[in-house]
Amino acid sequence: MKIVIVQHKNFLNSxxxxxxxxxxLANNLVEKDCEVILATNDENVSGKPMFYLNPKVTLNNLFNPKFIQEEIITLFNYKGNNPFFWLYYKLKKKRDKIHNKLLVKKYGGVEGIYTHNLKERVTLWQTYLSDVKPNVIITMSISSLVEITFGKKLQFPILNSVNGRPDYDYTDVLWYRSKIEMKLLEEAYVHLSGIQVLFDSYKAFLPTTFIGEAVTIPNPVIQMDTNALVHHDIAKKTYKIINIASLNNSCKQQDVAIQIFSKIATSYPNWILEFWGVGNDLQILQEQVAELQLENRIFFKGFTSEPLEKLKEAEIFLFPSKYEGFPLALTEAMAVGLPVIGFQSCSGVNELIQNEQNGFLANDITDMQHKLEQLIQNSELRKKMGIMAHESVKKYSEEAVFQKWFHFITQINKKQN
Incomplete structure (x- = not known):
């Protein structure tokens, strides 16, 4: 069985x-004697996969600079106090406004830019897939699906992997999308033979255009032996609150974590807050910490290839995300025996955390602060919740999750033959 996994962009170095x-998926499928191609269209041609990829998996980057992509530049308002940065971003914003205005005029509006870019990418993908002739295509986003089906339906079964709540993919509930983009995204579901959602509750958020088979398959979680869990009863000179995520205030809300910690830092002088991850908001977050004069208590550690080891060095996992799908960092924290704190309103997080059992679900920022202090003050509570967190993610073992995926893929392939 030949399988093409499509991650249409931003796969390399991500x-x-x-x-x-x-x-x-690719690594496990090749061990089932499948021919697996992981295909992307990534302008970072010198980049590489950041996670292990079995040498038996073929990685194809379709990027071709002849297929021109035009981009509206997101305008940025500098909020810090540095006068040099203020002047730089003010001039940059003026330049970007001129660029956007000219681009919109050239293509007759934002929708015209979107359509131009899409047609360029569609030609590339459909030519490639027609030559490869896979038995099954797995798209890793609905945008990937649009790119391989727009204007011409390929005669191959397609499965889509949904990485969040489904309506985040085809509506403007989280960020701006033009009307034509939302229309095309929603229509793309017609071409699906099947779709994978992360939780049963997410099926209610699929569009009416979807008529295929929906199957619930969670993300895999690395399992830890009981004797390798965090030891909450060991006295330390310094205790860590940890967050692992991309540095992105609009989603991961590290600024909220900093705000909360700043209110309690004086009361708990032997506790620190540690961020692991990279992202566009690093500078903004560093400036926030500097303004609070907490550079010796809050640390930005960058990317780690060993998240489990970093998690085992901490006492509490603080995760104030606004929205999620099935957050891997959260489940990894739970696997190593950390008590976790998230927002009740956050999708995915409110599916994984059982309030006051394996962690806390907070109603707002003030409530999150109070719950964080409860854990700081009580090592027995941390230990109890950490053990329950570890137990609650056992059902998401890599073997169990892949078996569900393999069954789904083979069943779809059989129906098409």
Whole structure:
């Protein structure tokens, strides 16, 4: 069985959950004697996968600079106090406004830019897939699906992997999308033979255009032996609150974690807050910490290839995300025996955390602060919740999750033959 896994862009040099799952599927499928191709269209041609990829997996980057992509530049308002940065970003914003205005005029509006870019990518993908002739295509996002089906339906069964709540993929509930983009995204579901969602509750958020088979398959979680869990009863000079995620305030809300910690830092002088991850908001977050004069208590550690080892050095996992799908960092924290704190309103997080059992679900920022202090003050509570967190993610073992995926893929392939 020949399988093409499509991560249409940003696969190379990316440390996100989507890329991790793409590699997980590819690595396990080749061990089932499948021919697996992981295909992307990534302008970072010198980049490489950031997660292990079995040498038996073929990696194809379709990027071709002749297929021109035009981009509206997101305008940025500098919020810090540095006068040099203020002047730089003010001039940059003026330049970007001129660029955007000219681009919109050239293509007759934002929708015209989107359509131009899409047609360029569609030609590339459909030519490639027609030559490869896979038995099954797995798209790692709905945008990938649009790119391989727009204007011409390929005669191959397609499965889509949904990395968040499904309506995040085809609506503007989280960020701006033009009307034509939302229309095309929603129509793309018609071409699906099947779709994978992360939780049963997410099926309610599929569009009416979807008529295929929906199957619930969670993300895999690395399992830990009981004797390798965090030891909450060991006295330390310094205790860590940890967050592992891309540095992105609009989603991961590290600024909220800093705000909360700043209110309690004086009361708990032997506790620190540690961030692991990279992202566009690093400078903004560093400036926030500097303004609070907490550089010796809050640390940005960068990317780690060993998240489990970093998690085992901590006492509490603080995760104030606004929205999630099935957060891998959260489940890894639970696997090593850390008590976890998230927001009740956050999708995915509110599926994994059982309030006051394996962690806390907070109603707002003030409530999150109070719950964090409860854990700081009580090592027995940390230990109890950590053990329950470890137990609650056992059902998400890599073997169990892959078996569900393999069954789904083979069943779809059989129906098409």
């Amino acid at each position: 440390t996100g959950g989507t890329e991790k799952i793409a590699c997980f």
